[in-house]
Amino acid sequence: MANGARVSNVPNWLSGSMVARKHVLFGIGSFLLPLLVWCAVSYLPFVWHPKVLIAAPGGADYFQVGMLVDKSVFDEEFANMQAQNLPVPKGEPANPIYLPAPHEVAKAFYTSFSKAPQQKDLPWLHESLWHSITIIFWGFLISSLIGVPLGVLSGTYPTLSHLSEPFIEFFRYLPAPAFGALAVAVLGIYDAPKIAIIVVGTLFQQILIIANTTRKLDSTIVEAALTLGTKRMRLLTRVVVPGILPDLYRDQRILLGWAWTYLIVAELIGTSSGITWFITQQARYQHFDNVYAAIMMIGIIGFGTDILLARLGRRLFPWDRSQKKE
Amino acid sequence: MNNTSINKSYLDQSEAVRARFDAIKQRNVILEARNLGKCYPSQQGDVEALRDINFKIHRREFVCVVGPSGCGKSTLVRTLAGLEKHNSGEVLIDGKPVNGPGQDRGMVFQGYSLFPWLTVKKNVMFGPEMNGYGHDEAERDALLWLELVGLSKFANAYPHQLSGGMRQRVAIARALVNQPRILLMDEPFGALDAQTRAKMQSHLLEIWRNVDITILFITHDLDEAIFLADRILVLKAHPGEVQEMIEVPVPRPRSMGQFTDAEFRATKQRLEQLIHPPVSSEESDEDKGIKPHLIRFTHVTDNVE
Numbered sequence: 156m157a158n159g160a161r162v163s164n165v166p167n168w169l170s171g172s173m174v175a176r177k178h179v180l181f182g183i184g185s186f187l188l189p190l191l192v193w194c195a196v197s198y199l200p201f202v203w204h205p206k207v208l209i210a211a212p213g214g215a216d217y218f219q220v221g222m223l224v225d226k227s228v229f230d231e232e233f234a235n236m237q238a239q240n241l242p243v244p245k246g247e248p249a250n251p252i253y254l255p256a257p258h259e260v261a262k263a264f265y266t267s268f269s270k271a272p273q274q275k276d277l278p279w280l281h282e283s284l285w286h287s288i289t290i291i292f293w294g295f296l297i298s299s300l301i302g303v304p305l306g307v308l309s310g311t312y313p314t315l316s317h318l319s320e321p322f323i324e325f326f327r328y329l330p331a332p333a334f335g336a337l338a339v340a341v342l343g344i345y346d347a348p349k350i351a352i353i354v355v356g357t358l359f360q361q362i363l364i365i366a367n368t369t370r371k372l373d374s375t376i377v378e379a380a381l382t383l384g385t386k387r388m389r390l391l392t393r394v395v396v397p398g399i400l401p402d403l404y405r406d407q408r409i410l411l412g413w414a415w416t417y418l419i420v421a422e423l424i425g426t427s428s429g430i431t432w433f434i435t436q437q438a439r440y441q442h443f444d445n446v447y448a449a450i451m452m453i454g455i456i457g458f459g460t461d462i463l464l465a466r467l468g469r470r471l472f473p474w475d476r477s478q479k480k481e
Numbered sequence: 482m483n484n485t486s487i488n489k490s491y492l493d494q495s496e497a498v499r500a501r502f503d504a505i506k507q508r509n510v511i512l513e514a515r516n517l518g519k520c521y522p523s524q525q526g527d528v529e530a531l532r533d534i535n536f537k538i539h540r541r542e543f544v545c546v547v548g549p550s551g552c553g554k555s556t557l558v559r560t561l562a563g564l565e566k567h568n569s570g571e572v573l574i575d576g577k578p579v580n581g582p583g584q585d586r587g588m589v590f591q592g593y594s595l596f597p598w599l600t601v602k603k604n605v606m607f608g609p610e611m612n613g614y615g616h617d618e619a620e621r622d623a624l625l626w627l628e629l630v631g632l633s634k635f636a637n638a639y640p641h642q643l644s645g646g647m648r649q650r651v652a653i654a655r656a657l658v659n660q661p662r663i664l665l666m667d668e669p670f671g672a673l674d675a676q677t678r679a680k681m682q683s684h685l686l687e688i689w690r691n692v693d694i695t696i697l698f699i700t701h702d703l704d705e706a707i708f709l710a711d712r713i714l715v716l717k718a719h720p721g722e723v724q725e726m727i728e729v730p731v732p733r734p735r736s737m738g739q740f741t742d743a744e745f746r747a748t749k750q751r752l753e754q755l756i757h758p759p760v761s762s763e764e765s766d767e768d769k770g771i772k773p774h775l776i777r778f779t780h781v782t783d784n785v786e
């Protein structure tokens with residue numbers, strides 16, 4: 156049934172499969188393009204490569220094998236050695252340490268799951284990630300438990316919205332990270348203040364967005380329900396909520412994305428933890444391949460969750476037509 | 482009465498028609514509007530949408546409301562339904578004043594007002610469930626009504642999978658399953674193509690003949706009004722007032738063949754006279770003051786006519 160409905164909703168001015176194939180191709184392309192640029196910068200020695208990796212120091216006494224020096228420094232020493240008739244240094248063009256090549260990051264990606272971290276005190280990548288995910292989960296859950304009902308109510312009852320929305324409008328301009336010190340003072344240094352920052356960052360937007368979504372519900376639907384004898388509370392639970400559900404779900408997906416953007420700031424508060432701590436520690440030891448692997452992991456998790464939620468949405472709301480256009 | 486141009490006046494009724502109207506007037510009054518008035522507040526002061534509306538509708542009568550665009554037809558029906566608050570007068574159902582919407586007045590809207598998240602069957606079950614019937618009873622009634630409007634096969638489809646005509650059938654079933662005293666319909670077939678519309682008109686008459694239901698039907702299509710109605714309430718604009726209540730002299734049962742009958746043409750002529758008065762048509766038009774000024778955008782030799 157759900158499948159049948161989906162097929163009938165593909166625009167018929169273009170064959171459906173053609174549109175779908177084009178979308179998939181473009182989707183892959185949008186990832187391949189930046190990857191190609193990265194490969195070009197990493198593997199083509201004549202593209203960028205501002206450093207030189209020393210292979211043989213020659214007569215330059217402070218050069219060592221494996222050392223990265225600026226190209227200008229290398230050229231200068233090269234000329235010096237030539238002038239003094241000493242053996243010239245040898246080296247290959249290289250990129251700075253903070254730009255590892257794709258294969259190095261891919262390897263780091265793999266080893267971060269397969270090999271214990273080099274430093275004893277460092278957590279595994281997946282442990283850090285899991286910690287971050289729990290922070291997001293609790294932050295978003297608490298925010299939603301307050302924000303969704305409040306949003307729906309103030310979207311339904313104008314009095315409530317006049318009473319609450321001016322303050323919320325004001326509050327949402329206060330940057331959530333600014334509450335960091337306060338959160339630590341009140342909630343301690345562990346996970347609670349981090350969750351609080353995510354709640355502060357998400358909640359106020361959430362109320363406004365969901366109230367707005369609720370207000371956009373087609374008034375004929377509400378009126379039809381009224382003429383069928385629906386009374387107050389039932390109107391909310393049987394008409395307003397199901398009526399806005401697909402849009403509410405979409406809002407929640409977008410808001411979950413925002414919650415992720417507050418994560419890094421939140422995790423720096425109190426004792427730094429989770430993926431942020433992993434990243435800062437790895438950067439301190441100059442394991443930039445690990446840093447990139449961790450950053451990408453965040454992207455993969457965020458993007459992956461959103462795709463899964465979009466699919467789930469299509470299953471949950473077979474009547475919703477706008478969802479299929481995504 | 483000064484219509485000398487046609488041989489038959491819309492006031493002339495055959496024996497059968499007169500007897501029918503006499504019988505109707507003997508029946509109970511279902512809906513009565515008494516001195517009904519309605520103002521919309523707006524920036525340029527109040528807009529008086531309805532003024533001193535008075536009429537009665539008897540049991541199982543079919544009344545149509547016509548009038549120029551913006552004369553307050555929708556306002557009238559929404560006020561009767563309780564979706565708008567009236568400023569003066571009262572609305573009586575079975576002699577008792579009503580305020581706010583209720584299950585005793587069913588409504589079918591022009592736009593598709595079905596609940597998109599419910600299947601056709603669940604849409605029809607919605608009313609009974611809201612009014613305290615159990616699931617099984619509601620389902621039984623819903624299936625019966627879907628049978629009556631011919632949509633049993635689509636019981637488990639979602640509204641967006643239906644055509645416009647089918648959706649309005651569901652909307653009618655959904656309103657009638659509640660057993661309202663009166664069915665209010667605001668241009669319900671306005672968005673349908675001519676063929677579907679004709680089918681729906683016959684279908685609605687069929688339902689009306691077989692079910693104990695009184696209907697107030699808004700339309701801007703004069704043929705539709707004459708074809709369907711026992712009486713036609715003609716409104717005039719700014720403010721919306723009752724201009725005339727016309728008893729349609731076209732005998733029942735109605736058929737498409739009657740469109741060319743003398744009674745039909747006389748009634749239509751009268752309606753046109755009332756709604757588009759020949760002299761002051763420009764002033765009564767709500768678009769007065771809008772004068773299009775066209776410039777030519779095509780080459781002088783590029784003519785279409």
Ligand SMILES: Nc1ncnc2c1ncn2[C@@H]1O[C@H](COP(=O)(O)OP(=O)(O)OP(=O)(O)O)[C@@H](O)[C@H]1O
Nearest residue numbers: 521523528530549550551552553554555556557701
């Ligand atoms: N919510 C509103 N606020 C202010 N004025 C309104 C409102 N609704 C309707 N009106 C005004 O009341 C008058 C009657 O409107 P209404 O929609 O009832 O007319 P109508 O006869 O149904 O028109 P149509 O034939 O276009 O459907 C119009 O002049 C309109 O501008």
Ligand SMILES: [Mg+2]
Nearest residue numbers: 554555556667
């Ligand atoms: Mg209208």
